[in-house]
Amino acid sequence: MSTQVKVKNRLSSTVQSLKPSGIRRFFDLAASMEGVISLGVGEPDFVTPWRMREASISSLERGHTAYTSNAGMLPLRVEIQKYLEERFSVSYHPETEILVTVGASEAIDIALRAILDPGDEVLVVEPCYVSYEPVIRLAGGVPVFLKTTMENQFKLTPQELETHITERTKAIIFCYPNNPTGGTMTAEEWKTLLPIIEKHDLMVISDEIYAELTYGRMHDSIAALPGMKDRTILISGFSKAFAMTGWRLGYVCASPDLLAGMLKIHQYTMLCAPTMAQMAALEALRHGRSDMERMIESYRQRRNYVVDGFRHIGLTCHEPDGAFYAFPSVASTGLSSAEFAEKLLMEEKVAVVPGDVFGESGKGHIRCSYATSMEQLKKALERMERLMGRLS
Amino acid sequence: MDRLKQRELLHLLEEDSRMSAEQIGKMIGEPTEVVEQTIAALEAEKVIVKYPALVNWERVDDHPYVNAMIDVKVTPKRDVGFDEVAERICRFPEVKAVYLMSGASYDLSIILEGKTMKEVATFVSQKLSTLDSVVSTATHFILKRYKHDGVELEDRDEDHRMVVTP
Numbered sequence: 001m002s003t004q005v006k007v008k009n010r011l012s013s014t015v016q017s018l019k020p021s022g023i024r025r026f027f028d029l030a031a032s033m034e035g036v037i038s039l040g041v042g043e044p045d046f047v048t049p050w051r052m053r054e055a056s057i058s059s060l061e062r063g064h065t066a067y068t069s070n071a072g073m074l075p076l077r078v079e080i081q082k083y084l085e086e087r088f089s090v091s092y093h094p095e096t097e098i099l100v101t102v103g104a105s106e107a108i109d110i111a112l113r114a115i116l117d118p119g120d121e122v123l124v125v126e127p128c129y130v131s132y133e134p135v136i137r138l139a140g141g142v143p144v145f146l147k148t149t150m151e152n153q154f155k156l157t158p159q160e161l162e163t164h165i166t167e168r169t170k171a172i173i174f175c176y177p178n179n180p181t182g183g184t185m186t187a188e189e190w191k192t193l194l195p196i197i198e199k200h201d202l203m204v205i206s207d208e209i210y211a212e213l214t215y216g217r218m219h220d221s222i223a224a225l226p227g228m229k230d231r232t233i234l235i236s237g238f239s240k241a242f243a244m245t246g247w248r249l250g251y252v253c254a255s256p257d258l259l260a261g262m263l264k265i266h267q268y269t270m271l272c273a274p275t276m277a278q279m280a281a282l283e284a285l286r287h288g289r290s291d292m293e294r295m296i297e298s299y300r301q302r303r304n305y306v307v308d309g310f311r312h313i314g315l316t317c318h319e320p321d322g323a324f325y326a327f328p329s330v331a332s333t334g335l336s337s338a339e340f341a342e343k344l345l346m347e348e349k350v351a352v353v354p355g356d357v358f359g360e361s362g363k364g365h366i367r368c369s370y371a372t373s374m375e376q377l378k379k380a381l382e383r384m385e386r387l388m389g390r391l392s
Numbered sequence: 393m394d395r396l397k398q399r400e401l402l403h404l405l406e407e408d409s410r411m412s413a414e415q416i417g418k419m420i421g422e423p424t425e426v427v428e429q430t431i432a433a434l435e436a437e438k439v440i441v442k443y444p445a446l447v448n449w450e451r452v453d454d455h456p457y458v459n460a461m462i463d464v465k466v467t468p469k470r471d472v473g474f475d476e477v478a479e480r481i482c483r484f485p486e487v488k489a490v491y492l493m494s495g496a497s498y499d500l501s502i503i504l505e506g507k508t509m510k511e512v513a514t515f516v517s518q519k520l521s522t523l524d525s526v527v528s529t530a531t532h533f534i535l536k537r538y539k540h541d542g543v544e545l546e547d548r549d550e551d552h553r554m555v556v557t558p
Contacts, residue, residue, distance in 0.1 A: 027556040040556035130558045179558075297400065301419035308418045351555050372551075374408075378415075 018134045022357030026341065030351040037380045039368040040351040042179065044243040044324070048280070049291035052244065055283035056276045064275055070267040072100025072251070073278050079285040080251055088211065088221045090234065096256040099263055100273045100281075104209045104237035104250035105131065106266070108173075111205050111233045111252060112139040114261040115171060122205075123164055125156050125174035127181055127327070127358035127365075129207070132173055144169070147361045150318050150329060154183030154361075158192050165196070171203035177210040177219065180358045180367035181327040182303075182320020187220040194225060204232040209250070210323040212241035212292060215300040219322070223253070230255045233262075240323075241292050242284045247277040299324050302370040302377060309381040310368075313388045324371040327355060331364040333391045341366055347390075348383035393422060393430045401430060402439070409443040448545045450537070459505055459534040460512045463498035464520065465527040474499055477525040486515055498530070509533065 023040075030036050047053075071077065077094035084090045092098050101107040108131065112122070118140040124132050126145045136143045144164050148154040156174065177184045197204060204222060211219040223232040237250025252262060266272075284292075303320060310317040310328045317328035330340040337354035344350050344366075355365030370377060393401070400420050404411055413427040420427075434440045449455050466477050474492050478500060482490050489503040502520075506512040516531055537545055 021558070023556050023558060027554065030555040036555060038551075038553075038555040041553045042557040043553055045551065045553070297403075301400070301404070304421050305415065305418045353556055374415075 014137055014140075018137060021130055023130065023353055026345075026351070026353065029342075030345055033345070033349060036345070036349045036351050037372075037376050037383065038351040039370070039372065039377075039380055040353045041369050041371060042325075043245040043371065044240065044295065045371045045373065046243040046295050048242065048244050048247070049284075049288060051287055051291065052242065052280040052284050056280040059276055059279035064279060066275065068100075068272045068275050068278060070272050071095075071098070071263060072273055073275075073282065076100060076278050076282045076285075077251075079282060080253075083285050084234075084253070088208075088219060088224060090221050090223045090229065090253070092234075092253040093256075097253055097259055099252050099259055099266060100278060101237075101250045101252055101266065102270050102273050103239065103248040104207065104235050106248075106270060107235040107237070107250045107252035107262075108132070108205070108207060109135050109139070110262045110265045110269075111235065111254075112136055112141060112171075112173075113265050114258065115203055115233075116141040117170075119168060120170040121166060121168040123161070123169060123172040123202075124359075125172070125178075126360060127154070127178070127355060127362035128173075129175055129179050130357060133359075136173075141170070142168070145359055145361075146172075148181070148183065149361065150181075150316070150327070150365070153318050153321075154178055154181035154327070155185055155189055156193065158196055161193055162196050165200050165202075169200060169202060171205055172197070173205040173207065175207035175209065177214055177320075177322020179210065179323055180325050180353070180355065180362065181318075181365075182323045182325045183318075184214060184321040185220065185222075186217075187225065190220060190222050190225055194228065197231070198227065202231070204228065206232055206234050208234060208236045209240050211236060213296060213299060213324060214322040215296075215303060216321065233258060238281050238284055241296075242281075242288055243295060244277075244280065244284065247274075247280060249273055249277040249281050299371065302372075302374060305374070306368065306370045306377055306381065309377075310384075313381065313385040314392070315384075315388070324369055326368045326370060327362075327365050328368065329365050333388070335391070337362065337364060337366055344384065344387055348387050350380045350383050393426055397422060398430060398434070401427065402434070405431070405440065405443075409445075446541055446543055448537075450545075456507055457505055458507070458509050458512055459503065459537070461532045461534065462502040462504055462516060462520065463496070463530040463532075464500040464502060465498045465529075466500060466523075466525040467527055468499075469525065477523060480523065481520070484515070484519065486511075498528075 077098040080098050081092055081094040116139045120141050121144050122136045122141045124143045124145050126147055133143045146160050206222050223229050223234045234253040238244040306326050307317050307319050315328040317326055320326055337356045341352050341354040353367040355362030397420050404416050414424045417424045417427045449457055468474050478490050486506055488505050491501045493501050516529055521529055
């Protein structure tokens with residue numbers, strides 16, 4: 001037996017059972033080609049606004065290079081509290097209910113690890129961010145998927161929720177505004193789910209990383225609804241709204257007991273989020289609102305443009321109310337998501353992500369990010385139109 | 393079109409004045425005809441004054457030019473203040489901008505474009521300094537433009553994001 005095999009066997013059975021990311025193969029293919037227009041990018045096309053970069057540089061010049069409190073700098077937590085209250089009418093105490101994390105990804109991980117016992121089931125609203133399933137499994141949980149459809153604007157319905165609840169169901173996790181569909185939920189729609197959540201005493205993990213990126217209306221946080229704060233773990237961060245992906249800075253808000261549990265995991269693993277990133281985030285919340293608004297306006301204009309474009313070339317596409325993704329259906333072409341995406345890449349050099357990597361509900365769709373320049377979007381639509389012409 | 397959308401339209405045109413009415417319409421959610429009518433009205437009202445191209449002439453080898461900023465001290469005149477002399481200076485085609493300044497040791501700031509330094513010097517000594525109200529001038533030549541009209545003229549980095557990400 002070779003050494004390589006022996007080492008592989010030392011991996012835990014959970015890790016061995018995890019599937020590699022469905023995006024990976026596609027990424028390798030796209031990256032190896034010249035002249036590719038990418039609509040596959042899940043991050044803003046803006047560089048972090050200068051004021052945040054400058055705040056971070058300035059903090060380094062002043063020698064702010066030490067650890068911060070495990071929970072994050074208190075002034076930053078105070079700003080997060082003010083921001084959440086002002087923008088989304090949710091109120092958390094900065095000292096006991098807010099924890100600054102290394103990106104929203106860490107927040108999702110510690111939230112699941114803090115509440116799950118082996119075998120606990122977690123409901124996952126599909127299509128969903130690719131990390132939810134593996135992170136649930138790594139925390140010992142069992143993911144159970146709830147489907148949403150384009151006909152229903154990718155909203156979670158009470159029927160779908162209730163059908164999948166069992167004795168072992170501990171929590172539900174979702175991301176609204178949604179990656180990859182751009183679907184959102186209104187307060188009225190949340191309210192139809194609350195009786196079921198309460199009846200079955202479910203924990204709610206609400207990933208609100210795209211909360212600022214809504215078009216035409218404000219984001220409704222489930223945590224703001226009556227009786228929901230104590231059973232909700234609210235997760236957000238700076239990556240999307242403030243174009244700060246590489247800074248790895250997020251936060252999680254929950255009732256004090258839950259937060260204390262998460263803090264234990266955080267302090268034994270991450271210790272604290274990077275100081276210079278926290279300094280930049282502080283500046284973002286204090287003075288970065290206009291930068292954010294400028295970016296949101298630009299996403300909205302591009303959203304309008306691409307959705308119109310997809311419909312024009314014959315792809316059915318619901319109008320996404322949030323995030324920066326459109327999720328058109330390619331079912332009319334007779335091709336699967338992966339086949340369509342591969343054909344589009346190989347024949348027209350446009351990279352999109354096949355919808356089924358985000359779960360079963362994504363089958364027959366492709367995720368197209370419009371966080372890219374108008375010039376690129378225009379070219380991409382022209383190329384897609386050419387492909388559609390050949391397929392019809 | 394409501395005021396918010398009108399503002400949005402102006403921002404888009406300011407960013408790229410070659411954008412078609414159809415494209416703008418799609419982006420802001422208005423019919424093409426409404427965009428065309430609004431643009432026409434904004435032009436008539438002189439809200440939209442001009443559609444200039446921002447050219448980085450330093451990249452055009454065979455187009456020698458010199459930019460200078462000139463601080464001008466003038467004696468204001470009764471009833472017309474600084475306006476008369478400013479308007480007179482505006483008429484010279486080589487003058488690209490004229491501003492009345494506060495808080496400076498001079499009154500007017502002029503941006504001038506000429507083909508050579510000699511041409512600029514000639515303008516200052518023979519045309520500007522000889523005006524009745526002009527008391528003194530100080531000429532500063534612009535050596536390099538890094539940012540102009542809100543646009544950085546140096547090359548920006550290419551998109552460095554991964555082609556496909558979660």
